[in-house]
Amino acid sequence: MTEGPKKLSPKERMAIPRAKMPEQNPDLRAQNFNEVPLGLTPEMAMKEALRCLHCRTEPCVKGCPVNVPIPQFIAKVVEGKFAEAVRLIKKVNVLPAVCGRVCPQEVQCEGNCTLFKKYGGVSIGALERFVADYERENNLVEIPPKPKPTGKKVAVIGSGPSGLTVAGDLIQLGHEVTVFEALHEPGGVLIYGIPEFRLPKDIVMFEVGNLEKQGVKFELNTVVGMSVTIDELLEEGYDAIYIGVGAGLPWFLRIEGEELNGVYSADE
Ligand SMILES: Cc1cc2nc3c(=O)[nH]c(=O)nc-3n(C[C@H](O)[C@H](O)[C@H](O)COP(=O)(O)OP(=O)(O)OC[C@H]3O[C@@H](n4cnc5c(N)ncnc54)[C@H](O)[C@@H]3O)c2cc1C
Structure with missing residues (x-):
């Protein structure tokens, strides 16, 4: 207190x-x-x-x-x-x-x-x-000093707030972190869902930039499961994998007419 x-x-x-x-x-x-x-x-x-x-x-x-x-x-x-x-x-x-x-x-x-x-x-x-x-x-952001490396590598799948947070926490623990993102930009729903008038994209990209300065690597345009599988990542030497892929796919109700033009899922 x-x-x-x-x-x-x-x-x-x-x-x-x-x-x-x-x-x-x-x-x-x-x-x-x-x-x-x-x-x-x-x-x-x-x-x-x-x-x-x-x-x-x-x-x-x-x-x-x-x-x-x-x-x-x-x-x-x-x-x-x-x-x-x-x-x-x-x-x-x-x-x-x-x-x-x-x-x-x-x-x-x-x-x-x-x-x-x-x-x-x-x-x-x-x-x-x-x-x-x-x-x-006011340019007062301080990039934390690099911690002692643990020699461990972690793959984070998905760069939404969940993946970014995990990446930020793990890099500070001294692990090597690579974020794999299916889309061409990091940020997940923060970038492609929440509108600019509520959350400016510059702010998200600034935070992503800070993670990069701390040593987090981003592999964009990489759909894990298609471009590379989890087994392949493990074979490449990753010691742990965090899956933070969000809930981007809609659940349909399987009711009559839902496939008609003009019927949209909530995200659309
Ligand atoms: C329109 C909208 C507005 C919202 N507004 C708010 C709000 O105002 N306040 C609030 O608290 N919450 C809000 N939310 C909810 C919030 O955005 C989510 O809870 C949050 O984004 C979830 O974070 P996440 O990291 O788990 O997933 P996401 O943000 O969905 O990120 C997941 C990432 O994983 C990537 N991905 C998926 N599959 C793969 C794969 N196979 N390989 C590589 N990458 C993959 C996706 O491309 C995506 O970038 C909103 C959601 C929506 C849709």
């Missing part, structure tokens, strides 16, 4: 209204595909961070699938130490700029926030996005 800033009482923190992220003007956004929410300013982020009550039981962390140290990173935001804040997040999550944008925070961290029902939860996603963007836009 973090102590958090002591200057404000819980009552004073609860009196701070939840930050509203600025958005593109509707007249403008009707004419482009750019991201709609524009992100918090440093001042807005620091004020929003003051709303955190630093609860002893950390319900927000329990609501996060990867247990991001939320109160601790928020305490850094209060102090204006944005790069330190994002580095805390990156210890457990290699994609904070992505998760800050597209995670369903309202049912995870923010939905579990003590303030959620009465005051609106602390805008944890917006703060996560802010510190990640701040780090990237």
Whole structure:
């Protein structure tokens, strides 16, 4: 548990209204595909961070699938130490700029926030996005030093968020990592599913670039099972294989008429 800033009482923190992220003007956004929410300013982020009550039981962390140290990173935001804040997040999550944008925070961290029902939860996603963007836009991203090599090779099949996360974690453990991707670009649904106005592709590609700088190799246009099989990868000397191929194929209901023109699966 973090102590958090002591200057404000819980009552004073609860009196701070939840930050509203600025958005593109509707007249403008009707004419482009750019991201709609524009992100918090440093001042807005620091004020929003003051709303955190630093609860002893950390319900927000329990609501996060990867247990991001939320109160601790928020305490850094209060102090204006944005790069330190994002580095805390990156210890457990290699994609904070992505998760800050597209995670369903309202049912995870923010939905579990003590303030959620009465005051609106602390805008944890917006703060996560802010510190990640701040780090990237101010060229403060630090590529972690190369760990001692283990001599082990891992093949990761699929470069969606699952494959990218595994690749990032394994390279930091000192393994040699190659990601095999069927399509011509890495990123999975982050690239070809989630639209630009919700998650800009530049942000995904920036994270992929950081993984490359750490030593992760990407083999694109490679359908594992066709271009190369898992047995062949094992014969090539891979010690382990992670299969993160997503759920790209539709399940049809086998009902009459589903093959007719004009009937689409959900992804289409
Ligand atoms: C339109 C849409 C919008 C969404 N919006 C959100 C959102 O806002 N928030 C949210 O939290 N979630 C959202 N999701 C869900 C989220 O995108 C998925 O949960 C997530 O992408 C799953 O990640 P993944 O890495 O498991 O799979 P994927 O992202 O599907 O990646 C799998 C990758 O594996 C590759 N692959 C498949 N087979 C092979 C093979 N044989 N060889 C090599 N590569 C292969 C694929 O080409 C793909 O790149 C959305 C999903 C869709 C479809």
